[in-house]
Amino acid sequence: MRSEVLAAVEAELAEHGYDGLTIDAVAVRSGVHRTTLYRRWKSVSGLLVDLLEAGADDAWEPADTGSLEGDLIAVNREVQAALTARPSVTQAVIxxxxxxxxxxxxxxxxxxxxYRRTAVLVARAVDRGELPAGVDAHQLLLTxxxxxxxxxxxLRQPMSRxxxxxxxxxxxxAFAAARAADLP
Amino acid sequence: MRSEVLAAVEAELAEHGYDGLTIDAVAVRSGVHRTTLYRRWKSVSGLLVDLLEAGADDAWEPADTGSLEGDLIAVNREVQAALTARPSVTQAVIxxxxxxxxxxxxxxxxxxxxYRRTAVLVARAVDRGELPAGVDAHQLLLTxxxxxxxxxxxLRQPMSRxxxxxxxxxxxxAFAAARAADLP
Structure with a gap:
């Protein structure tokens, strides 16, 4: 039942945004009775929180392309695609x-x-000798x-792939070229 | 009158956030009658829009430190300070x-x-020979x-100065080292 409800939350969020998200609409779309939804998730906010918690339980991991640059390109393409999808669940959650x-x-x-899971691509790059040991993976991913x-x-402006x-x-x-001591 | 009203909007926004911003509170703080506020600015949203428009009218320009790195550090310090101020008007406006x-x-x-005004620091760096001509100033500032x-x-996480x-x-x-053709 949880996966059906959360799929309905995601679809409603994408179509109508957080302001348009209602327990009743989720009930209709998922086929789960509204009384059940209220009992288990309490509110629209409870549904959203559970959607994000389900995301933290999934098996997602960053692509392993064999190079730091390739791995980061794959991450950025995923981010760019999620934010420019129409409708975008990610933008609605933000x-x-x-x-x-x-x-x-x-x-x-x-x-x-x-971001913690994505840090594995930095560890792989250190193992391959592409990055100095001691690089702060989070600051690299932020860059x-x-x-x-x-x-x-x-900024709400376009950014191409x-x-x-x-x-x-x-x-x-930038991170491959620097000595570790120069990095954030 | 406008500057007194907008100073009151800024103070209320910083203290109570957008949800706590009311025409009545702005009237009390600015000493301008609420009827006048409603006539000229129509709503809380109208006050906020005017605050941002006043910001676009000001004389702000980025510091000229004599080097690209120094200029960018000055910009980032200003951003970091605005976002970590407690309370932060910038965070409330976002x-x-x-x-x-x-x-x-x-x-x-x-x-x-x-960002358009800040682009002057990129033009100065090109003039000094620190950057190749044709660099996309906005992409550099985004980096x-x-x-x-x-x-x-x-991410709602800390970032030190x-x-x-x-x-x-x-x-x-990164932008000084690259050939212009390699840059976004």
């Missing part, structure tokens, strides 16, 4: 995080988990992904 | 941009203007500022 503290906390936990999120979410690729390359080259 | 389309559009125009915004606004400095250095070095 908007929701500015509405309720519960959504903000759930999104912080979700991303914390995703690659931060410009994509900033442009598409906060090619530009997202370039930001991945900048991050790979 | 949150408001996810509440009303008018606020989102006003913030997009405000940042568009700020520096994007990680700071992403970490402090969307030293880390913000490092992201400025990464941007300066």
């Amino acid at each position: 908007a929701a995080s500015f509405r309720t503290p519960e959504a903000a906390e759930a999104l912080t936990r979700f991303w914390d988990d995703r 690659a992904t931060g410009p994509v999120y900033h442009q598409l979410v906060l 090619a530009q997202a690729d370039h930001h991945a390359r900048i991050a790979a080259k | 949150a408001a941009s996810f509440r009303t389309p008018e606020a989102a559009e006003a913030l997009t125009r405000f940042w568009d203007d700020r 520096a500022t994007g990680p700071v915004y992403h970490q402090l606004v969307l 030293a880390q913000a400095d490092h992201h400025a250095r990464i941007a300066a070095k």
